[in-house]
Amino acid sequence: AAGVIQSPRHLIKEKRETATLKCYPIPRHDTVYWYQQGPGQDPQFLISFYEKMQSDKGSIPDRFSAQQFSDYHSELNMSSLELGDSALYFCASSLMVDYEQYFGPGTRLTVT
Amino acid sequence: EDKVVQSPLSLVVHEGDTVTLNCSYEVTNFRSLLWYKQEKKAPTFLFMLTSSGIEKKSGRLSSILDKKELFSILNITATQTGDSAIYLCAPSTSYGKLTFGQGTILTVHP
Numbered sequence: 396a397a398g399v400i401q402s403p404r405h406l407i408k409e410k411r412e413t414a415t416l417k418c419y420p421i422p423r424h425d426t427v428y429w430y431q432q433g434p435g436q437d438p439q440f441l442i443s444f445y446e447k448m449q450s451d452k453g454s455i456p457d458r459f460s461a462q463q464f465s466d467y468h469s470e471l472n473m474s475s476l477e478l479g480d481s482a483l484y485f486c487a488s489s490l491m492v493d494y495e496q497y498f499g500p501g502t503r504l505t506v507t
Numbered sequence: 508e509d510k511v512v513q514s515p516l517s518l519v520v521h522e523g524d525t526v527t528l529n530c531s532y533e534v535t536n537f538r539s540l541l542w543y544k545q546e547k548k549a550p551t552f553l554f555m556l557t558s559s560g561i562e563k564k565s566g567r568l569s570s571i572l573d574k575k576e577l578f579s580i581l582n583i584t585a586t587q588t589g590d591s592a593i594y595l596c597a598p599s600t601s602y603g604k605l606t607f608g609q610g611t612i613l614t615v616h617p
Contacts, residue, residue: 437607
């Protein structure tokens with residue numbers, strides 16, 4: 396069965412640079428969620444989209460922005476990167492809001 | 508502020524043992540509770556519970572929710588080394604946002 400696709404899988408950036416993470420949800424899933432998981436921590440909710448509209452926002456820094464496109468894929472844009480942004484970024488998708496979420500393999504971002 | 512507490516934080520057992528993992532939560536606008544298994548990669552979906560008292564089962568795993576006591580348990584019977592992982596519980600609130608607990612690290616020795 397098709398799963399959530401994330402790209403790139405690994406990304407190394409320097410401080411103050413910009414990064415763009417991409418997420419392709421499971422086909423027919425119209426809801427996308429972004430989570431950040433720091434080393435040894437549980438995933439923290441960042442932001443979500445339902446039918447291309449932002450549906451909820453968590454502890455996402457102002458330096459980050461995201462959107463969902465007409466084909467339902469989503470991109471997380473991160474600017475002025477800081478060392479503390481180094482983490483695993485997961486995207487999850489669900490058929491609709493309130494359905495189970497399936498996670499992608501994650502993008503490991505390292506900021507040096 | 509939403510709060511999710513899992514216990515125990517870690518558990519070491521031998522193959523064949525039965526384990527019970529606990530999850531208590533205090534969240535606003537509760538919709539459902541989800542359990543995930545994480546093995547050094549993305550969390551893998553196990554169960555989604557929306558109604559109290561109805562047990563969900565999948566092979567050796569089962570889970571139940573108590574919405575009155577704000578509590579859920581995950582049971583694993585006849586554990587195997589492949590069950591070694593971090594088990595995460597996460598209540599879902601409005602718009603599907605998941606708030607994760609700190610997880611239970613399960614180690615199953617042969």
